[in-house]
Amino acid sequence: MVKMQPYVKMWYDYLEEGKIMGLKCKKCGAYEFPPVPVCNSCSGTDLEWVEMKGTGKLISFSIMQLMDKVQVKYGRRYIGQVQLTEGPAFTATLEDFDLNKREELYDRLPADVNLGIMQFDGFKFVSFKLKD
Amino acid sequence: MKTRIGQFARSVSIIGVGVTPLGNVQVNPELKDMTERELFAWACMEAMEDAGLEAKDIDCLYVGHVFSESHSGQISTSGMFSRWIGMNEKPGFRHETACCTAVSGLRHAVLAVASGMHDIAISGCVDINLSNAMIGLPPFNRTPAVFEDVLYDSNALGCDQAYWYPGGEIMAFLEGAYIAYGKKYGYSLDQLIDAISKCSINSRRNAMNNPLALLVSENYDDEAKKFGFDDPMNYLKSKFNPLIGAIQGFKHTTGVADGASALIVCPTDMAKKMIKGRPVVEIAGLGMTTSSGYQQPGSPMSFDIESFAQSFTQAGIKDPYKELDYMAIHDCCAQHYMTVTEAAGYFKPGEALHAVMEGRIAPEGDKPVNTSGGRLNLGHPIAGAAGYEIAEAVWQMQGKCGNRQIKKQPETVLIHGLGAGFHVASAVLRAV
Ligand SMILES: [Zn+2]
Numbered sequence: 001m002v003k004m005q006p007y008v009k010m011w012y013d014y015l016e017e018g019k020i021m022g023l024k025c026k027k028c029g030a031y032e033f034p035p036v037p038v039c040n041s042c043s044g045t046d047l048e049w050v051e052m053k054g055t056g057k058l059i060s061f062s063i064m065q066l067m068d069k070v071q072v073k074y075g076r077r078y079i080g081q082v083q084l085t086e087g088p089a090f091t092a093t094l095e096d097f098d099l100n101k102r103e104e105l106y107d108r109l110p111a112d113v114n115l116g117i118m119q120f121d122g123f124k125f126v127s128f129k130l131k132d
Numbered sequence: 133m134k135t136r137i138g139q140f141a142r143s144v145s146i147i148g149v150g151v152t153p154l155g156n157v158q159v160n161p162e163l164k165d166m167t168e169r170e171l172f173a174w175a176c177m178e179a180m181e182d183a184g185l186e187a188k189d190i191d192c193l194y195v196g197h198v199f200s201e202s203h204s205g206q207i208s209t210s211g212m213f214s215r216w217i218g219m220n221e222k223p224g225f226r227h228e229t230a231c232c233t234a235v236s237g238l239r240h241a242v243l244a245v246a247s248g249m250h251d252i253a254i255s256g257c258v259d260i261n262l263s264n265a266m267i268g269l270p271p272f273n274r275t276p277a278v279f280e281d282v283l284y285d286s287n288a289l290g291c292d293q294a295y296w297y298p299g300g301e302i303m304a305f306l307e308g309a310y311i312a313y314g315k316k317y318g319y320s321l322d323q324l325i326d327a328i329s330k331c332s333i334n335s336r337r338n339a340m341n342n343p344l345a346l347l348v349s350e351n352y353d354d355e356a357k358k359f360g361f362d363d364p365m366n367y368l369k370s371k372f373n374p375l376i377g378a379i380q381g382f383k384h385t386t387g388v389a390d391g392a393s394a395l396i397v398c399p400t401d402m403a404k405k406m407i408k409g410r411p412v413v414e415i416a417g418l419g420m421t422t423s424s425g426y427q428q429p430g431s432p433m434s435f436d437i438e439s440f441a442q443s444f445t446q447a448g449i450k451d452p453y454k455e456l457d458y459m460a461i462h463d464c465c466a467q468h469y470m471t472v473t474e475a476a477g478y479f480k481p482g483e484a485l486h487a488v489m490e491g492r493i494a495p496e497g498d499k500p501v502n503t504s505g506g507r508l509n510l511g512h513p514i515a516g517a518a519g520y521e522i523a524e525a526v527w528q529m530q531g532k533c534g535n536r537q538i539k540k541q542p543e544t545v546l547i548h549g550l551g552a553g554f555h556v557a558s559a560v561l562r563a564v
Contacts, residue, residue, distance in 0.1 A: 008294045034295040059429040060312035062304035063378040068284035071301060078378075079300035081308045081429040089429040091308070092299035102321065102378050109315045125298040 015124040023047035033088040054115040056084040140246035143400035149523040150178025154389040154511035155346030167271040172258040173216040175392035187218025191250035196233035196257030196515040205265040232549030234519035235557035257515035258392035290552020296426040307377040310467035313431035317482035328466035329368035339505025384466040389511030393519020411563035417447030419558040432475035439556035447560035452477035457542035460521035462550040463506040518549035
């Protein structure tokens with residue numbers, strides 16, 4: 001019997017509680033972040049919720065300025081592509097870095113980041129901040 | 133994840149290609165007042181004429197139509213369109229994988245024939261992107277699309293709304309791969325910008341040599357002069373090319389267009405009997421990956437590498453750098469001339485940026501890419517997009533490209549299609 005869970009809602013609910021959660025495969029130890037019910041490393045289906053360490057490396061970035069009718073609410077901002085310490089990569093907003101200093105950000109790649117939680121219109125989502 | 137790749141039960145070849153010009157059905161006289169039906173039929177009828185076939189000769193159809201709901205106000209359009217090409221009650225279905233739909237269509241058609249189920253299959257792909265149908269009115273009644281809505285449809289709908297969309301959009305995501313590429317090989321941001329500008333200039337020149345391109349009217353040399361720049365490289369660095377990312381400007385990326393493309397395939401044995409006096413183009417390999425996208429950091433991207441690996445395995449390609457004569461990429465953004473060509477091994481790691489600056493990707497260069505003008509300047513009809521590059525590759529292999537013709541007619545070609553979502557669909561074409 002498959003025991004399905006409402007993974008998407010659970011992940012967002014954890015963010016509301018201030019927790020950045022992922023799934024860890026009990027068979028091979030790989031992480032699925034954000035959560036999906038089958039391990040993409042070993043095909044295992046026995047995964048447990050774990051809190052992520054909240055650290056990673058910024059591999060690349062861009063600046064969001066192509067605004068569709070929804071994104072326009074959130075304005076110009078960096079997005080960063082981060083390799084999490086646990087393995088998975090993720091794409092999200094890079095907070096608190098001067099939009100006029102792209103050269104400096106480029107020089108700092110790959111940069112250590114901390115994961116954070118950012119408020120959007122009606123929900124929270126993962127974000128990144130550079131470690132000083 | 134690695135995929136097991138077998139061989140086709142029988143060899144399959146392209147026997148006909150057809151495309152419409154790329155423009156705007158509300159503006160360009162060549163396309164004026166046409167609905168999706170006429171565009172689809174136009175491309176398919178061109179492909180039939182090219183193959184020397186009639187509709188009754190064809191066994192099945194695949195209809196690529198991405199924005200059928202949002203722009204055409206219709207679903208299941210394969211049913212509605214089959215009669216438009218004389219194939220009423222033949223088997224088929226509508227499908228979409230965003231911007232690589234035409235390569236998926238090729239895959240469907242090839243597998244139908246390779247399996248022995250059918251002998252002759254047609255794949256046609258259509259979208260009208262610059263205007264929207266008005267529900268309740270006959271479909272030549274259309275309203276011009278609003279930029280922010282087009283962007284939402286063509287971009288946000290392809291980002292996973294569960295785990296990605298709050299983290300950005302596709303063009304920014306793809307630019308990230310180029311930033312990582314630059315960092316990996318020690319290029320400055322200025323070098324990265326110069327290279328994408330050079331790609332845009334090359335692409336515009338190709339499009340100006342392509343009568344299918346209705347949305348461009350002059351080379352960048354002339355356009356730059358109008359705005360007071362002697363050098364188009366400086367023009368593309370100016371405020372007249374506003375940034376849409378960290379380094380890429382509007383003119384480094386694609387604009388959508390209205391149009392349709394089609395192709396017909398049959399067993400290679402049959403093709404050789406039907407086609408005289410020009411090479412038969414075999415589909416030697418197919419590749420395809422599905423991937424959620426937000427987990428692809430850096431460059432080259434694994435979804436490209438794995439798709440190409442499948443195509444190369446099936447086609448028996450061991451050394452793509454030496455064996456490929458031409459490559460067509462999905463150039464929705466100019467950085468793919470670097471990141472995607474290198475993912476395929478068409479260039480060595482870090483080489484493509486210099487190759488671009490030295491003009492090697494031009495039709496007269498030793499490593500030509502997208503001689504058609506591609507999505508950057510020929511235009512981006514979404515579903516039909518890669519169909520224009522497959523048609524261009526077939527014409528190059530047959531020596532039909534006029535002043536865009538590659539000097540040595542290519543014999544082995546790699547096709548790349550990238551669709552939001554994501555999908556990377558690829559194919560190796562070989563003259564036999
Ligand atoms: Zn596992």
